[in-house]
Amino acid sequence: MSTTQKYRFEVEVSTHFLEEQSDPEGGPFVFAYTIDIRNIGEGTAQLLRRHWVITDAMNNVQEVRGDGVIGEQPVLRPGETFQYTSGCPLPTSVGTMKGEYTFVTEDGDTFEVAIPEFLLSVPHALH
Known part of the structure; x- marks a missing residue:
């Protein structure tokens, strides 16, 4: 069996604007995102690192790299899901x-x- 068939994951994201933590007059604008990582393959694997590319409306790009997510490096067995929320x-x-x-x-x-x-x-920011 090929590695691509044995190790398969789905990533789903939902977002939420945190108005109470934001400054609508001039920023920053704070967002929460919840991620579900689902192992849909047949092999067990551990999440080691993350790499984010964050782009704002002025096309400024920030890259973030680090170990794990929210201080964890979860092991996902077939059929398991790991969910976390960050900002x-x-x-x-x-x-x-x-x-x-x-x-x-x-x-x-x-x-x-x-x-x-x-x-x-x-x-309503895009309207």
């Missing part, structure tokens, strides 16, 4: 995030799982 301040009312997670297999091989680009937006 992102932006200087603008609209922006995007995307990236990838690096996983390690039980055999010590590493592979990347894409985090699809998602929108961070103050409600």
